[in-house]
Amino acid sequence: MPQVAMASRSVASLLACVVSVVLLLSTSSRAFDTGAHSDLTRNSLNLYGYSRDAQHMGAFSNWLTDLYAFSPSMVAGLDVVPDYVAELETFHCNNLYSIVFGANYMARFTLNTIDAVKDAVRRGAILEYLAILGTSLHVYQDFYAHSNWASIKSRSRCDCYEMTSTFFDSLTLANGSVEAMVTLEPEYLGFITYSYGGRGYPHYNIFSANVEHGGYCEGTNSDSYVRPKFESTYSYAFAGSMEWIYNYERWAADASFVARAKSWTAGNFTAELYRDFNASFEVSYASTQLYFGESDGHWKGPGSGDTSTFAVSTARLSTDNQDPYQQLYLRNATPPVWSLLATPPLYSFLNTSTNSDGDVVADTASLRSTVGNFTSFRSLPGNYTNLTAVVVRTTSYNLSDDYTKLIGGKPSPWALISIDGLEFMDAPMQDTQTWTPFWTAIKFVPIQSTAVQIQYQLVTTADSSNWGKTVPIAPGDGILNVTFNTRTNTLSGDATGVHDTFATALSSSANGSQVTIYVDSRPLTCASAPNATGVVTFCDNTAYGELGSFPTCEASTLPPLGQSGGSSTRWLWTHSLLCACIYLLFIHV
Template identity: 30%
Template sequence: MVKKYARKGLLAATVLLGLVPAAQAFDTGPHQDLTREVLSEIGFNQDANETVQLENWLTDYYTNQPVLKKVLPSISHSLDQLHFDGLATTSRVDHYWQRFTVNSKIAFQEAARNKDSFRILVLLGMSLHAVQDFYTHSNWVETHPAPSGFDYATVTWFDTNKREGVRTGIYPNKDAPSREVAHGDYTFGMNHDSQSRPEYHRAYTFAYAASRQWVNQVRAWVTEIDANEWQAAQNQSLTDSERGQLKAGLEAAYRISEWVTAEGNDGHWKGKGSGSGPEFYAKGAAWMVTPCEKFTRPFFTPVPSEDYINKYNCVFALTSRHEDGRQDLGVDAPATVEVPKVAHIPIKKQMIVVRATEIKELPVGVFELKIDSGGIADFYAKITIDGMMLLENTYQNKERVVDPWDTFKFVDDSKERVDIHIEVWDEDLPFKTSDDHCDINPGDKEDLDMTLNTRNQELSGDVRGIFDNHDKPWGEGGNKKNRAFMKAYCCSRKLADLPPDNNGEQASVTVAKASAGPAILSLLALGIVGGVVRFRPQERGRL
């Protein structure tokens, strides 16, 4: 039970210890991009989609709060279990998946019975975080290479019985007997959390396939109880005030992750290089007093009894034992009830890749200002593929960056032409009024627009020709104010779309497309402590 005195003590502690950086994980950006893309595909509206994205981030954010571990250890312990860490044998991984799947079905169907569509979205964000983390925190990439004739494998845990040797990295790293089996960070370990790490792009592809499969199965569980509740969830309608809270939460997710520093952190949006201490602490302090209670309350529901908290707090709903059949995720044993099946879902997609191999400032004349008039550029990119804008990492105080951005978007495998739009910006930190739009186009405009022919890899538009691998990039530079030079390549890659090989246990199905500073508890829920999302990192593999 969360007692009044406990919440007061927590408030005092968080005020003193509030801005402690978090440990590493699948960085915040990949979690958000995966979630947004998958939910957009099946027709979630903006309110619903962004709610799930925020709950996904908060799952990491609160996991990494040292104050929470001291004041609400049961919640903290349960949050620790939502990241697939420390499962050192295949049997432990199997037991976790069994228990997690049992708990998830019960929790989602309970929300449907209670006609609580918002709770469905909260549970979806939390559970997707765990599902995505498995593929970046484990050696699934290494044990499941792409089949002959394809660039990427998409087989998920539920699609195959070929699981021998699968395990996840040990976290914290100090508890690991060797660097090879530790979760690691940007320079070592098992993780594939950002583009800094080997095989990140393969882990991302597996996580995409698994996220589609999981959302489809959740839809089936919910509609089995009440199809109207699934429609209500994906067509969620928030009030203006709630949308303001949601916007503030997503801004905090981006900025806290981007700017986090200390204890070896140097940003965790999409790799390292974006950390900025003054901005991180300023944003953490602002987030501390920003109302966001609707979205944070499910982590800390004030309740009158322990039974109630186990059943209705969303964290406990996914992780704790209950008489309704839910299992303790921390127990290394098979589930004690029948484990639900998770149906295979065809992929039928190709991956569009835009990979920047270099970005740098261009020389200026004697009387011209540099991109950052007060120092060195802080480059970041906005890359739009097939209508979806993906916000890439910032590199603070770097006049030249090699291999700065890996950008992915999945499109139907039948699509022959894909539009690409590239913008490069210089971040001006809060002391300036706005960021600087960089010029990377030798013509009259600043940005680059092109179309990729996915059949022959040829580009048309502002860039023309075939530039489809790391050794053959195109290079374009601007000729106006804030000019920069960029090298990159663009290509499509084939995804395997094979039937499951586990004796037909997973039936193939199709995806349902939708028609179109207040209270003390709230202060805890607001994110008084500065954390970041748990996507973790590896030396990059080439695409």
């Protein structure tokens, strides 16, 4: 009888899983596209001196914050919702309907993080320290990605990001008083994050008619380099990441422990670490809205989708029950690292910080405690703030007919760009031999840098086990290698001169294949006062979404997936569902 019951539950779980995966793949990611989170996390950890392994551990746990927030709870009427999903859904800064809501939320989350990191240090748990760091960075990055922060902090110039003040800069200046914060900077009266009523949120979404996240072509999000205000939002999230890590290390209150964490290596589990990190790329870009006939993966932008890769990569994740990195997030961990950050609940202010009329008011005690334990961005040492972005923007690519035939046709190119050793993976473009992509790789480096090494590799995606086929676009090994001077915007090496605008973009080619890029630098903050002309609505040397308008949604003009797939496409779709369900069954249910 127990075996029958177990089998019955397994069948029910499998059916729920199939439906949930369909719905999962037909909805937008509720955060920065996962690629942006990965870049922000590794870039900021890199500047603080964390090892390559530690950077990737932080990025993988950052990604799990999104992955583990999805479950069969998306299926109405099925009582299969694990408690952890509701908790993880609170990690995305949604449904914060005023600066008071936002301040209370961030204060509670900061205090929870302080307790969590101190506990990890007390137990000597370096892996948990890194996992909590990556997870907590995700939350603070979402505070900017899911709000209109970059809109209320409008830029007045295009030659720098004009990052004026982070949330904690303003809260600290106001001595922890939200009322004083609004008095000093009235624009905060317009602060809001988008409304989200899905899955674990029904009792948090108290104003259902508010702004929605949307997707690549609509909504308030700034999640991808195809969205309005993306680069501005990215700069604030990066500054927030820098101040968060600075404080996180001080909350640890153990310099020796922090030093060991920074130099951590994966050892015997190195292969698992990079397999997991690669899976974060593959599962994200390969997820697709096939249900609607669109190429809409969620690594950095639209145009991606590969059901066989999705199937293989999710199956790989589910096969290793000894993986120490996934174990940190499983329900049977003691405790799972995310649960430490969710206790007390992040939305408890809805019940504990209200006046007699039931209106949410500032949680004064938590806010004062937070400010007392936080050094804001503008007070950090200069080596963490005097930074400039190196921006590698791809304006077009073309694969030769000969190369396309060589790989069997229907290439899905993407760019693998290394900037001073930090790798950036842009979104594969499904079945496109020639295209004008939105690829924009951004790495912040010390502002005095005069010799930034850049390696540009154009890659085609064959399948999940072999996504490293280089398209030759330069002499020799086919990879473009240049040195970039951020002071003069001059290139040397395989290409020379200044190529820092659309108009002066350089073309590099080999054997008939070609890529056109420009390399620019944009300081995080501006050295001089804002322009007197006021808000700019057009910066023509930035990512597409930074133009200030989005009239035609050109991002969605890629050919739908499966147009020529027929029964093969249907088989791959079914295969991916089954593999995804196996993954969810082994890990989630």
